[in-house]
Amino acid sequence: MKRVYADLHLKPPSIDDPEATKALIREAARLGYSLIGVTLPKDVKAEEVEKLKETCKSEGVDLATRVDLSPKNSRDLLEELRRVRRRFEIVAVECGNKQIARQAAKDRRVDILSFKSPEPRGRFFDAAEAELASGALSALEIDLAPLLVLSGFLRVRLLSILRREVFLAGKFGVPVVLSSGASERLLLRKPRECIALARLFDMDFEAAKSALSETPLSIVERNRKKLSPNYVAPGVYVVRRGGDCPDT
């Protein structure tokens, strides 16, 4: 059976620019992705999401709605999570400081931990963070766009940070998601090319393949189940409705 690949982090420059968004989605589909996550604004309207879903359908890819939260502190994070969790299929948190990183790692409503800074001091994925994340099923996201865009010392430093983070994730069993983080079509790469790029930070072939396929697919599948009207509580689902169900 053909493997299904996913890119959970496409960042169209603006949702109001349908042409740029469409070009990005078309390119992702052409490069072999079957599922894409598009970052949407927190206050996105249902009609805009429907339009985007239509675009994806016409290109033959499945859309997962995603929101990137950049809270100021952990209290802000909790508030934002309460507001957005039921509205988006993927919730990613950009961990701007240690307090937010720790809170995000232990909160089961967070799917993806994202560290944007190329500076070692701006990234908080250490052993304690990895341990918390492994307990809460959050995944560590590695965007490949900065690797392509940065050069010289900055890229060298980023590679060394990513190598350490991938090692820690493996040690503590934290799932890793490889994404493009692309805001334009020329920053997108084929899945096999992403696997090759992951070699730069010592991610082995099978782990990289899984980070582009099984891990992102399982995140979306898990959340779709939770967001479905049949979900009651963890492990409890409505399996049948209607007149033939006995009244209690």
Added chain:
Amino acid sequence: MRRRYIAVKIELEDDELSGCGKLSKGDVWGAVWRRFLQLYGEYGASQADLSLVEYNPDENYAVFRCSHKALETVRTAISAVTEVRGRKAAFHIIYVSGTLKALRKRIEK
């Protein structure tokens, strides 16, 4: 020595926007070679036995040759190219083959 031939499709930003002409063989080779040196250094480059075999400027296709042992490093370097002669670009690997003949056959298909 066993070799691998890599067919690459070069995608460029819209020509109307950049107002530039076609790329030359030297531009394409320079972009990949520079990236390879940045990522793997001269020691890595000496092991890769990398060369540009063919380039079609009309179709923007190129064929690179490398040692089979260095295939993954060459693949990484090709994927990491983001710019050719000041123009934003992406190099996508289409096929990898052990012989040029088989590669050409697959491209024609």
